[in-house]
Amino acid sequence: MTSPATNVATSAAGCAAPDQSAPLPSSVDLAKETVITGFVRNAEGEAVGGAYVRLLDGSGEFTAEVVSSPEGVFRFFAAPGSWTVRALSRHGNGELAVDAARGVNEIALNVATA
Amino acid sequence: MSRDTALVSAEWAEQNLDTPGLVFVEVDEDTTAYDGGHIPGAVKIDWKTDLQDPVRRDFVNQEQFAALLSERGISNDDTVILYGGNNNWFAAYAYWYFKLYGHEQVKLIDGGRKKWELDARVYTKDVPVREKTSYVAKAPDLEIRAFRDEVVEAIGVKNLVDVRSPDEFAGRLLAPAHLPQEQSQRAGHIPTAISVPWSKAANEDGTFKSDEELAKIYGEAGLDGSKDTIAYCRIGERSSHSWFVLKELLGHENVKNYDGSWTEYGSLIGVPIALGDEPGKA
Numbered sequence: 363m364t365s366p367a368t369n370v371a372t373s374a375a376g377c378a379a380p381d382q383s384a385p386l387p388s389s390v391d392l393a394k395e396t397v398i399t400g401f402v403r404n405a406e407g408e409a410v411g412g413a414y415v416r417l418l419d420g421s422g423e424f425t426a427e428v429v430s431s432p433e434g435v436f437r438f439f440a441a442p443g444s445w446t447v448r449a450l451s452r453h454g455n456g457e458l459a460v461d462a463a464r465g466v467n468e469i470a471l472n473v474a475t476a
Numbered sequence: 477m478s479r480d481t482a483l484v485s486a487e488w489a490e491q492n493l494d495t496p497g498l499v500f501v502e503v504d505e506d507t508t509a510y511d512g513g514h515i516p517g518a519v520k521i522d523w524k525t526d527l528q529d530p531v532r533r534d535f536v537n538q539e540q541f542a543a544l545l546s547e548r549g550i551s552n553d554d555t556v557i558l559y560g561g562n563n564n565w566f567a568a569y570a571y572w573y574f575k576l577y578g579h580e581q582v583k584l585i586d587g588g589r590k591k592w593e594l595d596a597r598v599y600t601k602d603v604p605v606r607e608k609t610s611y612v613a614k615a616p617d618l619e620i621r622a623f624r625d626e627v628v629e630a631i632g633v634k635n636l637v638d639v640r641s642p643d644e645f646a647g648r649l650l651a652p653a654h655l656p657q658e659q660s661q662r663a664g665h666i667p668t669a670i671s672v673p674w675s676k677a678a679n680e681d682g683t684f685k686s687d688e689e690l691a692k693i694y695g696e697a698g699l700d701g702s703k704d705t706i707a708y709c710r711i712g713e714r715s716s717h718s719w720f721v722l723k724e725l726l727g728h729e730n731v732k733n734y735d736g737s738w739t740e741y742g743s744l745i746g747v748p749i750a751l752g753d754e755p756g757k758a
Contacts, residue, residue: 380506380654380655381506381508387656389656390656394657395656395657412593414590414593414594416680417653417654419641419642419643421642423641423642423673423675424641424673424675425641425642425643425649425652425653426641426652426653426654427562427563427654428654429509429561437654438653438654439651439653439654439655439656439657440649440653441643441648441649441657450590450594450680450681451594452593452594452596
């Protein structure tokens with residue numbers, strides 16, 4: 363499909379979530395970033411892609427949402443502190459509290475029908 | 477404007493996929509979502525390559541918008557049904573463009589891709605072929621677009637609504653938490669802005685809350701109905717979502733979207749910035 367605009371980077375990066383299964387960009391400084399990452403799995407332990415994974419802050423307020431990759435991977439860039447990660451999917455929902463510290467925080471999030 | 481004219485349900489959309497005169501359009505920043513499966517018959521608009529000027533820091537002008545819609549086979553008489561990922565952020569942003577350039581009939585699918593996905597409705601990978609049109613865009617309606625000088629003048633005068641997350645408002649985060657936090661602009665918010673995160677307006681499945689709930693949320697946050705309103709976020713798409721709520725669902729007069737938003741404001745030399753959870757003083 364052609365487009366009147368050529369495919370070049372715009373001045374401001376968008377707010378949509380980047381590819382969740384891509385490796386961490388080399389520009390990301392793990393001494394400064396607090397990364398919360400992990401997998402969404404169903405009751406059978408299979409990866410759930412296409413799940414809507416949201417990050418809620420300490421007061422339960424929405425902070426961000428990504429769609430898990432086909433491998434079930436998600437990733438957030440947060441700050442040290444208490445967070446809740448919650449997933450909605452065709453295979454059911456699930457959530458997990460996370461106490462995040464600077465660097466990479468890995469979690470496993472299971473979803474199941476209620 | 478009201479819910480009846482600005483919004484359709486996923487169910488209605490599914491029942492009207494073949495209705496003549498309707499054009500379904502998926503708008504995303506990440507268009508791999510469309511490529512992996514979309515609502516049958518929908519064409520795609522790429523937020524970056526289609527809606528932004530490739531050189532200047534601005535979005536497409538009147539001629540570029542007309543050329544885009546002509547190329548996608550959309551005519552002035554069509555009813556455009558928009559939807560997308562990210563809880564319809566980019567679809568709401570495109571909706572705002574359609575209104576800005578004077579398109580008569582445009583609606584959002586309530587809940588966008590997320591609702592469609594959670595309802596387990598059907599997708600297709602087939603890309604429709606639409607005959608080119610000669611779309612005519614009107615001159616931009618600047619009654620719905622705010623620029624930086626107007627925003628600075630609005631401090632302490634108009635309703636400024638910051639729709640980012642509470643941590644971005646307070647200055648604890650510089651970007652939504654799915655993005656790296658190293659950013660060039662300063663942290664914080666525009667003094668006197670009230671914090672009403674866009675997400676307050678949406679249910680978990682991405683659909684909008686009821687008019688009663690929405691009116692209560694903005695009322696309790698301190699929005700003064702007798703004043704003009706400017707909404708902003710980081711790059712102007714989450715604030716399009718809130719602009720849609722205030723103008724198109726709740727029917728407020730004089731609501732503008734400041735698409736320059738925090739990436740512009742937080743980079744300006746000399747403008748006031750407030751830190752912390754309170755609006756701050758003018």
